Amino acid sequence: MADLxxxxxxxxxxxxxxxxxxxxxxxxxxxxxxxxxLIVMCVYYILPLxxxxxxxxxxxxxxxxxxxxxxxxxxxxxxxxxxxxxxCTGLNCEGLSVGFWNSVRILIPSVILSIAVAxxxxxxxxxxxxxxxxxxxxxxxxGSFIPYQVMLYPIVILLxxxxxxxxxxxxxxxxxIFGMPILTLLFRNYFSSIPEELFKAARVDGAGFWGIYxxxxxxxxxxxxxxxxxxxxxxxxxDFLFGVVYTKPSLYPMTVQLNNIVNxxxxxxxxxxxxxxxxxxxxxxxFIYFVSGKLFVRGIAAGAVKx
Amino acid sequence: xxxxxxxxxxxxxxxxxxxxxxxxxxxxxxxVGGTIWTxxxxxxxxxxxxxxxxxxxxQYERLWANSRWMQSIENxxxxxxxxxxxxxxxGFLLAVLMDQKIRYEDTFRTIMLYPFALxxxxxxxxxxxxxxxxxxIQSIVRxxxxxSFTFDxxxxxxxxxxxLLIAGMWQxxxxxxxxxxxxLRGIDEDIWKATKVDGIPTWKTYxxxxxxxxxxxxxxxxxxxxxxxxxxxxxxxxxxxGGPGLASQVPAMYVYDYLFTAQNLxxxxxxxxxxxxxxxIVLIPWAYLEFGGKKNG
Amino acid sequence: MTNSIEVKDLTLNFGATSVxxxxxxxxxxxxxxxxxxxxxxGKSTLLNCLAxxxxxxxxxxxxxxxxxxxxxxxxxxxxxxxxxxALYPQMTVRGNLSFGLKNARxxxxxxxxxxxxxxxxxxxxxxxxxxPGALSGGQxxxxxxxxxxxxxxxxxxxxEPLSNLDAKLxxxxxxxIKRLHSRLNNTxxxxxxxxxxxxxxxxxxxxxxxxxxxxxxxxHTIYNRPANLFVAGFIGSPAMNFIKGETVNGGxxxxxxxxxxxxxxxxxxxxxxxxxxxxxxxxxxLTILDDAIDGATFPATVEIDxxxxxxxxxxxxxxxxxxxxRVPFEHRPKAGARxxxxxxxxxxxxxxxxxxQRI
Numbered sequence: 001m002a003d004l005x006x007x008x009x010x011x012x013x014x015x016x017x018x019x020x021x022x023x024x025x026x027x028x029x030x031x032x033x034x035x036x037x038l039i040v041m042c043v044y045y046i047l048p049l050x051x052x053x054x055x056x057x058x059x060x061x062x063x064x065x066x067x068x069x070x071x072x073x074x075x076x077x078x079x080x081x082x083x084x085x086x087x088c089t090g091l092n093c094e095g096l097s098v099g100f101w102n103s104v105r106i107l108i109p110s111v112i113l114s115i116a117v118a119x120x121x122x123x124x125x126x127x128x129x130x131x132x133x134x135x136x137x138x139x140x141x142x143g144s145f146i147p148y149q150v151m152l153y154p155i156v157i158l159l160x161x162x163x164x165x166x167x168x169x170x171x172x173x174x175x176x177i178f179g180m181p182i183l184t185l186l187f188r189n190y191f192s193s194i195p196e197e198l199f200k201a202a203r204v205d206g207a208g209f210w211g212i213y214x215x216x217x218x219x220x221x222x223x224x225x226x227x228x229x230x231x232x233x234x235x236x237x238x239d240f241l242f243g244v245v246y247t248k249p250s251l252y253p254m255t256v257q258l259n260n261i262v263n264x265x266x267x268x269x270x271x272x273x274x275x276x277x278x279x280x281x282x283x284x285x286x287f288i289y290f291v292s293g294k295l296f297v298r299g300i301a302a303g304a305v306k307x
Numbered sequence: 308x309x310x311x312x313x314x315x316x317x318x319x320x321x322x323x324x325x326x327x328x329x330x331x332x333x334x335x336x337x338x339v340g341g342t343i344w345t346x347x348x349x350x351x352x353x354x355x356x357x358x359x360x361x362x363x364x365x366q367y368e369r370l371w372a373n374s375r376w377m378q379s380i381e382n383x384x385x386x387x388x389x390x391x392x393x394x395x396x397x398g399f400l401l402a403v404l405m406d407q408k409i410r411y412e413d414t415f416r417t418i419m420l421y422p423f424a425l426x427x428x429x430x431x432x433x434x435x436x437x438x439x440x441x442x443x444i445q446s447i448v449r450x451x452x453x454x455s456f457t458f459d460x461x462x463x464x465x466x467x468x469x470x471l472l473i474a475g476m477w478q479x480x481x482x483x484x485x486x487x488x489x490x491l492r493g494i495d496e497d498i499w500k501a502t503k504v505d506g507i508p509t510w511k512t513y514x515x516x517x518x519x520x521x522x523x524x525x526x527x528x529x530x531x532x533x534x535x536x537x538x539x540x541x542x543x544x545x546x547x548x549g550g551p552g553l554a555s556q557v558p559a560m561y562v563y564d565y566l567f568t569a570q571n572l573x574x575x576x577x578x579x580x581x582x583x584x585x586x587x588i589v590l591i592p593w594a595y596l597e598f599g600g601k602k603n604g
Numbered sequence: 605m606t607n608s609i610e611v612k613d614l615t616l617n618f619g620a621t622s623v624x625x626x627x628x629x630x631x632x633x634x635x636x637x638x639x640x641x642x643x644x645x646g647k648s649t650l651l652n653c654l655a656x657x658x659x660x661x662x663x664x665x666x667x668x669x670x671x672x673x674x675x676x677x678x679x680x681x682x683x684x685x686x687x688x689x690a691l692y693p694q695m696t697v698r699g700n701l702s703f704g705l706k707n708a709r710x711x712x713x714x715x716x717x718x719x720x721x722x723x724x725x726x727x728x729x730x731x732x733x734x735x736p737g738a739l740s741g742g743q744x745x746x747x748x749x750x751x752x753x754x755x756x757x758x759x760x761x762x763x764e765p766l767s768n769l770d771a772k773l774x775x776x777x778x779x780x781i782k783r784l785h786s787r788l789n790n791t792x793x794x795x796x797x798x799x800x801x802x803x804x805x806x807x808x809x810x811x812x813x814x815x816x817x818x819x820x821x822x823x824h825t826i827y828n829r830p831a832n833l834f835v836a837g838f839i840g841s842p843a844m845n846f847i848k849g850e851t852v853n854g855g856x857x858x859x860x861x862x863x864x865x866x867x868x869x870x871x872x873x874x875x876x877x878x879x880x881x882x883x884x885x886x887x888x889x890l891t892i893l894d895d896a897i898d899g900a901t902f903p904a905t906v907e908i909d910x911x912x913x914x915x916x917x918x919x920x921x922x923x924x925x926x927x928x929x930r931v932p933f934e935h936r937p938k939a940g941a942r943x944x945x946x947x948x949x950x951x952x953x954x955x956x957x958x959x960x961q962r963i
Contacts (some may be wrong), residue, residue: 015612018673020662034404041401042418048433048477049421055436067447068437121330128323136327136334143338145534145590149562149579153572154341157357177333184330209322238426240541245567255428259545262432275436282429289424290417297416297485300423497690497763500657501751505704506678515703519694 056080056276063271079270083277088267089260096277099257103237103284106253110172111232114179115225121180122187123213127199137184144181152245159246166248174242179235183228186299190224191217223295230292231299234285254281342583349580353572366577376578379556386468386475386557387536393476394532395525398483403513405484406491416488419481427478431545434474435461461547464554471555475542479535483528490524491517526593533589537582558582606669608633608759608791609654614663616646616653616815623649624815627663633758634789638802641812642838647795650812651761654793655684667759678708680759683752687764689744691736697747698732701754715754722753725784742773749784762794766801778804799839803827811835828951829871833960836884836953842917845890845927847883848957851875857899858883858954861923866899869950872963881963884953887917887930891946892937901944906937920945 051068056079058072066073085095124130125137155174156165164170194217202212218225243253252260258281262274289296349367352360370376401419405412422430437443440459448456460470494517502512518525540559547555558578565575609631616624624646631637639647652658654665656677664673672680691700698719705715723729726746736744745765752760762781766774782805785792796802802809803823810820811834819831830836836844849860851867855875858865860883867875893901904922916936918929922945929945937943954963 015664017664017671019664020673021659022674034407034409038401038404038409038415042415045418045422045477045481048430048437051437052433063442067450068439068442069447117329120326124323124327124330128320128326130320130324130327133327136331139334139338140330142590142594143334145530145586146338146342147534147538147559147579147582147586149538149559149566150345150583151337151341152562152579153357153566153576154344155337157344158336158341176329177337180330180333209320209326234424238428240426240428240544241563245563255426255541258432259428262435263545263548271436271439271442274432278429278432282425285424285426286421289421293417296424297420300482301485301489495688495690497686497688498692500652500655500677500684501686501690501692503657503677504655504682504684505707505751505755506676507704507707511707516692516694 052275052279052282055272056083056279058272060270060272079272079276080280082270083261083273083280087261087273087277089257089264090266096254096257096261096280099252099254100280102247102251102257103254105168106171106175106243106247106251107233107236109169110175110179110236111229113172114176114183114232115228117176118180118183118228119187119218119221119225120213121184122189122191123217125184125188126191127196127212127217128209137188140181140184144178148178148241152241156245165246166251168247168251171242171246171251171253174246175232175236175239178242179232182231186224186228186231187221190221194220226292227295227299230288230296233288234296237284345576346580346583349573349576351573351576353576355570355572357572362573366573367581369574370577370581375553375556376558376561378553379558379561382468382555383536383539383557386472386539387533389469389472390475390536391529391532393472394480394483395528397476397480398528399487401480401484402487402491405488416481416485419484421481422478423482425478427541428545430474430478431542431547434470434477435546438470438473462551464551467547467551467555471539471542471546474546475539478542479532483532486528486531487521487524490521494520523597526596530589530593534586537586606633607631607666608635608668609793610664610666611650611654612664612666614650614653614665615661616649616658617661622815624653624660627815627817629810629817629820631791631793633791636785636792636794636805636807638806638809639793639795639812640799640802640809640838641797641818643797645812646815647797647812648763649815651763651793651795654680654759655682655761656680678704681757682759682761683755683757684761685745685748685752685763685765687767689736689748689768691744691747691751693736696733696735697728697739697750700736700747701732701750704751705754718754718756719750722750725753725787726750741769742777745769745777746780749781753788758790760790760792762792762796764795764797766796766798774798774801781805799841803839811838813838829962830884830953831962833882833884833955833957836955836962840886842887842928842930844953845885845887847885847925847927849881849883851878851881851954853877863902863923864899865902865947865949867949867954870952870954871950872954875954875963878956878958878963880957882955882957884955885927885947886951887928889948889951890927890929891948892918892929892931892935893944893946896944897946900949901946904943904945906939906941906943908939909936911936 047069054071055063055068057075057077058066059074059076059078062073083095084097086093087095125133159165159170159173162170164173198216199212202216207215238255239253240255240259243256247253258277261277348357350361350363351358352362352365405415409415438459438461440446440462445456445458448458460466460473498516498520499512502516507516538559539557540563543549543555543557543560549556549560558581562575562579562582565571565578569575607630609629611627611629614624614627615622627650639650641647649658653660654667656672656675660673664671666672667680667682692703695703701719701722702715705718719732723732726749728743728746728750731739731743731747736747739747748765765781766777769777778801785805794801794805806823808820809823809826811818811826813834819826819835821829821831826835827839830839833846837846847860849858851857852859852864855877856867858867858881865883896903902922904920904927907919907921909919910917911933914933915930916933918931918936920927920929920943927945955961956963
């Protein structure tokens with residue numbers, strides 16, 4: 001009995017035959033296929049970014065001669081400068097910077113307002129249900145599938161009645177409305193993962209609707225606010241349709257101005273400037289994407305998973 | 308509720324109701340109200356401004372007699388059919404490859420997903436440049452010896468929709484891959500172990516066991532991709548502006564033009580109502596399957 | 605009896621962490637072995653290695669006299685039952701049972717025969733055309749066992765099969781698994797963290813911790829002669845009492861505080877004088893007496909008692925220590941009573957505190 005108590009019995013010494021890890025070749029046919037396909041697909045995904053950057057760093061003579069995939073022989077930042085400060089839409093040659101600042105002016109209030117409204121919505125839906133609250137939420141989610149074209153004109157009428165049509169705040173309101181379904185879903189799902197006991201304890205301690213929201217829910221939900229910010233910044237920055245419909249040309253966001261610059265029929269096409277302008281417009285969401293990493297994935301996945 | 312004095316239901320939790328007001332207004336006024344308004348006024352003869360001058364189905368008759376609308380529908384059908392099949396097949400295959408315990412998974416995912424962060428305008432313009440026959444892929448292939456090589460989808464009405472397809476897939480397949488991958492990762496690991504003990508080959512496990520288990524994920528993807536296809540607009544505006552000719556017109560463009568530039572409101576509203584109808588055709592069976600089924604079991 | 609499973613010098617590392625350390629284990633044919641331990645002890649990992657679902661780092665695994673170290677799971681002659689059942693949700697019960705066989709190109713009539721036999725043994729004939737979603741937890745686990753059964757193998761591996769079931773179903777299925785074993789007489793390796801399952805089912809229990817088998821023995825021995833402090837503390841509910849002290853008089857007595865207990869009749873190795881010793885006493889191996897017996901009792905004060913149905917667990921204080929004693933409910937003393945505890949030294953366990961091993 002005593003020998004059983006020793007923890008490690010004697011080694012078997014030499015073991016004949018198969019032993020240890022299964023032999024595997026690093027370059028098996030299976031691995032070659034997997035990595036081969038993935039790499040080919042990655043070329044497809046990377047190529048446009050490469051072409052965009054390379055073209056934007058070349059002079060027009062080099063573009064006319066060479067191939068669009070080749071890196072520039074002579075690097076020039078002139079196209080970037082021109083795209084930023086001189087590119088023309090029609091007769092107006094103030095560059096894409098106008099659109100950039102318009103987008104920033106639209107972006108900041110839209111992001112703040114839409115997240116504030118949606119987070120309070122989500123909180124009310126989880127912790128302060130009232131008669132019909134679930135029905136409104138269901139309509140909201142279904143509403144997100146209605147093509148925007150269906151609601152474009154009624155909103156024009158609404159904004160006109162409110163005196164907001166064509167202005168900055170009208171567009172902010174539109175972004176708040178159309179951001180509401182996805183953001184409410186996001187916050188609702190997150191808040192419902194917070195233990196209900198916490199909410200009950202706070203109520204017993206005498207906290208009210210806003211007290212619980214600001215002192216308990218918000219501090220506990222910082223990650224989901226970051227996800228919401230990522231989602232809204234990229235979404236609103238990339239919007240084109242609402243910008244075109246609800247603002248006037250002097251307030252056009254960057255995407256609209258970019259399209260007008262590149263697709264304008266007047267003058268000689270300056271592909272390098274066009275690509276620099278395109279790249280400039282893509283920089284903000286790309287920056288957000290590369291900085292946020294997994295949070296971006298979480299944000300877009302939240303849109304796919306129903307509550 | 309007989310003890311003490313309780314506030315009537317209207318004033319209970321009054322803060323919560325005030326807080327939910329934006330949601331209530333959005334759903335009632337914009338989503339429900341706006342949709343009803345559009346459907347109602349699609350039966351009118353509104354031109355520049357909405358007028359309650361009802362003309363029955365006249366706008367719809369005009370719509371379906373309009374060759375530009377017919378072309379738009381046809382274009383979208385071609386784009387949609389291919390986009391649906393390719394997005395789902397490629398998204399799933401990529402997800403399966405990513406699920407093989409590969410190295411550098413994060414790098415691969417970062418590369419596949421970054422286009423999704425970009426707008427359709429950027430996507431369209433970049434692919435317009437790459438597909439430019441004078442400088443882009445066609446000229447490169449010709450310059451390495453294939454003199455007669457022709458690939459100019461943006462200038463060839465027959466294949467222009469495929470030019471858009473290449474760009475659309477570039478932007479969206481990474482996203483679908485991510486959803487599919489999350490679905491694959493959500494499958495109980497014991498299922499995989501059970502199939503290994505049963506001696507089922509991996510590919511067969513995917514087809515016979517895993518895909519049926521991912522039914523909900525596939526349906527979600529189907530709904531997402533379909534509603535994305537119906538909304539297709541920005542990409543076309545940026546990449547082809549609907550051309551050459553009418554070869555890449557899509558319904559959303561038709562609606563926009565009739566609402567805001569052609570001063571034919573009734574016609575635009577009728578077209579947008581048709582778009583709504585097509586979404587409902589997808590949405591209602593889905594909602595029935597997802598939510599109707601839950602109540603019963 | 606021949607050996608059904610032999611594990612030789614098995615080592616498994618995940619990167620730098622070592623999960624299983626130079627493990628050796630031999631299971632006889634028809635034996636029911638339970639791998640028992642807290643979570644993270646490597647018990648499930650060992651089972652997955654046996655099944656071939658995890659690649660081992662070093663060593664060998666033999667099943668039925670064949671070296672299967674590199675063999676695929678399906679070629680090892682094993683059937684496996686999982687905690688989450690792992691049934692194929694879109695197939696009927698019949699489909700679940702026959703899927704693996706069809707894939708191995710077993711003739712149809714043979715499949716039908718085996719499915720019918722498994723269904724008969726597990727009494728799931730009425731469920732054959734249902735899908736797993738329509739079954740209860742207990743029924744699902746029967747089907748999962750059936751899937752192992754139809755494979756007609758000699759070795760069954762169970763990975764915490766009852767953990768997802770409620771207490772009542774768990775005890776029912778426990779009996780059923782035992783019945784199954786006595787009917788089929790297969791070799792069974794069963795992983796659990798539930799000591800009741802282990803004690804009731806096993807021919808031998810392997811208690812594991814930190815990737816090492818602490819003790820491999822019959823349940824009775826594991827319970828009464830724990831090999832070290834870990835096994836002693838892990839097995840038994842309510843838990844064993846441990847009293848720190850020293851052995852004196854050339855190993856003839858155990859001294860703690862002002863108490864000296866006579867160790868005559870202790871079953872174990874040479875005790876000698878050890879300055880740091882630990883006496884392990886199970887609650888049922890102590891008796892409450894009114895009067896002292898020299899060298900066999902020590903004084904204690906009753907604090908509270910926890911009635912547990914037939915028995916009551918009485919908590920007493922002695923020499924500044926909490927001691928629990930199991931007594932019949934009707935014999936429980938009053939709180940505050942001053943009593944004497946008699947030690948049944950033949951059933952006690954003595955450990956050397958420095959190496960935690962049983963003396």
